[in-house]
Amino acid sequence: MRNMFSDAPRAALGACYWAFFLYLMVPLSLMMAMSFKDANFVAFPIGQWTFDWYVAVVQDKQFLDACLYSVLIAAATTAAATVLGVWIAMLIVSVGPRGQAVLFALACLPAVVPGMISAISLRIFVSEINLPTGTAAIILGHTVHGVPFVVVMALTRLRSMPANLVDAARDLGADSVVAFFRVTLPYLGPALFGGMIFCLLLSIDDFVRTFFLGGYRPTLPMLIFARVQGGMSPEINAMATLVLVVTVSVGLYAEFLTRRARTR
Amino acid sequence: MARMVRSRLYRSTLGAVIETRPGRLVLLTAVPMLWLVAMHIGPIYEMFKISLFAGYPVEAHAAAGLTLGSYAIFFRDSLYYQPLIRSFIFAFGATAFTLVVVYPVAYYVARIVRPEGRSKALLLLLVPFWAGEIIRTFSVIMLLANRGAINALLREIGLIDRPIPMLYTSFSLGFGLVYLISLYMLLPLYSAIEKIPSHLLDAAADLGAGPFTRFRRIILPLSRDGIVSGCSLVFLTCIGVFATPILLGGPSTVLFPETISVFFHGASDRWPVGAAFSLILLVSSLITVGIFMRLVGGRGTKV
Numbered sequence: 433m434r435n436m437f438s439d440a441p442r443a444a445l446g447a448c449y450w451a452f453f454l455y456l457m458v459p460l461s462l463m464m465a466m467s468f469k470d471a472n473f474v475a476f477p478i479g480q481w482t483f484d485w486y487v488a489v490v491q492d493k494q495f496l497d498a499c500l501y502s503v504l505i506a507a508a509t510t511a512a513a514t515v516l517g518v519w520i521a522m523l524i525v526s527v528g529p530r531g532q533a534v535l536f537a538l539a540c541l542p543a544v545v546p547g548m549i550s551a552i553s554l555r556i557f558v559s560e561i562n563l564p565t566g567t568a569a570i571i572l573g574h575t576v577h578g579v580p581f582v583v584v585m586a587l588t589r590l591r592s593m594p595a596n597l598v599d600a601a602r603d604l605g606a607d608s609v610v611a612f613f614r615v616t617l618p619y620l621g622p623a624l625f626g627g628m629i630f631c632l633l634l635s636i637d638d639f640v641r642t643f644f645l646g647g648y649r650p651t652l653p654m655l656i657f658a659r660v661q662g663g664m665s666p667e668i669n670a671m672a673t674l675v676l677v678v679t680v681s682v683g684l685y686a687e688f689l690t691r692r693a694r695t696r
Numbered sequence: 697m698a699r700m701v702r703s704r705l706y707r708s709t710l711g712a713v714i715e716t717r718p719g720r721l722v723l724l725t726a727v728p729m730l731w732l733v734a735m736h737i738g739p740i741y742e743m744f745k746i747s748l749f750a751g752y753p754v755e756a757h758a759a760a761g762l763t764l765g766s767y768a769i770f771f772r773d774s775l776y777y778q779p780l781i782r783s784f785i786f787a788f789g790a791t792a793f794t795l796v797v798v799y800p801v802a803y804y805v806a807r808i809v810r811p812e813g814r815s816k817a818l819l820l821l822l823v824p825f826w827a828g829e830i831i832r833t834f835s836v837i838m839l840l841a842n843r844g845a846i847n848a849l850l851r852e853i854g855l856i857d858r859p860i861p862m863l864y865t866s867f868s869l870g871f872g873l874v875y876l877i878s879l880y881m882l883l884p885l886y887s888a889i890e891k892i893p894s895h896l897l898d899a900a901a902d903l904g905a906g907p908f909t910r911f912r913r914i915i916l917p918l919s920r921d922g923i924v925s926g927c928s929l930v931f932l933t934c935i936g937v938f939a940t941p942i943l944l945g946g947p948s949t950v951l952f953p954e955t956i957s958v959f960f961h962g963a964s965d966r967w968p969v970g971a972a973f974s975l976i977l978l979v980s981s982l983i984t985v986g987i988f989m990r991l992v993g994g995r996g997t998k999v
Contacts, residue, residue: 441907445804449817452801452878456824459835459875462845466838474841476848520728541736546936546981548953552974553739555960556967560742576735608714609723637828640938640953644960653830657939660834669838672831683826684819691815 460676467669474664485670495671498655505567505651506635509574513631516575517582518620522612524583525590536587543580550577551644558645566647573641578631585627585690589620626690633683740978747971766972776955780977783952784984786866787934790873791927794881797874802885802922803915807894818886825879833940836872837863840944864946872944877933881926888922889915924992928985935981952977 462476470480489495524535542550554573555565563569597619601611617624639653650658652675659668700706713719746752748762770776805817824832839845840862847859862868892915900910941951956977959970 442808445800445808448800449804452797453821456821456875456878458845459839460824460827460832462838463831463835473843474838475843476845477852516728516731520732523724523728526724535732538732538736544932545740545978546932548936548938548956549743549974549978550739550936551938552956552960552970553743556746556971557739557742560746572735576739579731579735607711608720609710633826633828637826637830639829640936643938644957653828653939656830656834657943660830660837660943664837664841668834672834676827676831679828680823680826684823687819687822 463669464673467666467673469666472665474666485666488667489670494655498650498652501649502636502652505570506632508571509578509635510628510632512575513578513582514628517579518586521583521586521590524587539583540580542576547640551640555644565645569645570642573645574635574638578634581630582627585623586620589623593619622689626686629682629686633679636679743971743974746968747975749968752967766968769969770973770976779950779952779955783935786873787931790934791931794874794878794930795927798878798881799885802882803889806886806889829939832876833872833943836875836944840868866949869941869945869949872940873934876940877930880929880933884926885922888919892918920992924989931985932981
């Protein structure tokens with residue numbers, strides 16, 4: 433009797449977990465399944481299955497161009513955000529506690545401002561500094577959004593770093609720049625790499641900033657958004673499925689890396 | 697690296713700079729401070745500045761005076777303040793719903809799953825996290841459309857003859873918002889619940905507290921940090937969502953970001969109004985989060 437009482441809540445909570453898992457998975461699975469429908473309209477049940485939509489997608493010039501463009505922007509964003517984020521984190525750990533709190537809040541600000549407001553403010557900012565909308569503006573906007581995440585990742589790792597590592601390097605004659613590149617940066621290693629991939633995916637997934645800062649060349653989310661508004665077709669599903677599979681694999685790999693780094 | 701450091705060029709440039717204390721200080725501070733001030737505060741400041749202009753771009757012959765006229769427009773027409781109210785209702789609703797739904801899940805992973813299995817249990821839920829706003833929103837359409845999965849299923853088992861219109865309603869928008877944000881609630885709740893030492897619960901059980909009392913007196917208060925940061929994160933994300941209401945909502949569910957975006961299409965002289973509206977949204981949502989933190993934060997919790 434006692435056992436039953438203590439097991440019932442456990443089972444209920446387990447049911448909650450699996451129900452939530454299903455809730456998260458079902459829409460995405462339906463979207464993937466629909467990409468195999470052998471008809472040019474979107475409707476359940478699927479009936480006939482085909483691979484043709486994937487053949488169409490990999491020959492779709494606009495899609496390939498959008499992939500290239502998204503990756504280019506994400507790579508530039510990640511490079512810039514990593515350098516800036518680590519630099520800011522180095523500054524934060526080197527000042528006193530009160531300065532630390534202020535700088536940390538300032539560094540995290542773009543992650544807290546709601547997406548739409550961030551996009552509008554960047555759109556205005558870009559026009560005030562006479563930067564035309566397009567690739568450079570998008571990269572700038574995505575970098576602003578990505579920096580806080582790199583800062584947080586780098587800070588967590590930096591705070592766990594034994595101070596005597598750098599001291600030892602300095603005693604052995606390394607100046608502060610050398611000590612940074614030879615000791616601090618390798619120590620940040622995997623945690624930083626996880627942060628970089630996070631930044632990369634943040635840029636690839638971003639819609640609202642790109643929408644307001646972009647020119648006529650669409651990134652992946654912009655292309656999918658425009659196609660969805662233009663009318664449903666299983667080709668969009670095939671496109672979205674390809675993007676989904678790639679981003680999820682990269683994201684899980686990054687998660688795996690940071691987790692391993694944390695437990696070490 | 698060693699060769700670079702020994703080179704004359706390095707010693708006369710970077711090497712010379714970091715020889716001195718002020719040099720090191722400048723190297724460490726200049727770039728980060730410039731970025732933080734220019735790029736983290738700059739855009740918000742420029743937005744504030746533009747919101748006070750009478751027109752944008754500022755014409756040479758126009759008077760350079762500042763005006764609050766753009767803010768006044770907001771209160772004049774229900775076409776403007778209704779969407780803001782609606783944005784708040786949807787954000788509140790989605791946050792509250794997400795908290796109730798995700799809390800048991802976070803609790804399950806943090807306290808009932810064995811420690812070595814926790815990473816895996818969490819990772820399983822993180823899969824859709826990487827799908828991005830547009831793809832996740834698009835996948836909700838597959839579920840709720842007139843020819844979507846739910847209607848097809850209901851028709852198959854003979855419950856309905858014609859599809860129930862679910863898409864482009866408040867329901868589809870709410871569903872989509874919760875689908876978009878629920879994972880932002882999971883991680884803060886999980887890490888807060890996981891940190892609660894289990895000997896506290898054992899002690900309470902030894903003293904005769906039942907499961908409900910243990911939850912109410914120990915788990916809930918001690919996971920308050922997670923509740924506060926999860927709810928704030930989810931609320932602010934909801935407030936700033938732009939694409940989801942366009943794809944899943946209808947004419948009667950226009951949220952405030954869509955209202956703002958109208959001022960940035962074409963006629964550029966409406967920018968001050970758009971800037972003012974964005975600031976109204978930013979300030980009102982930050983105040984809301986601030987009040988929430990005050991109310992729930994209680995003693996001894998810092999966010």
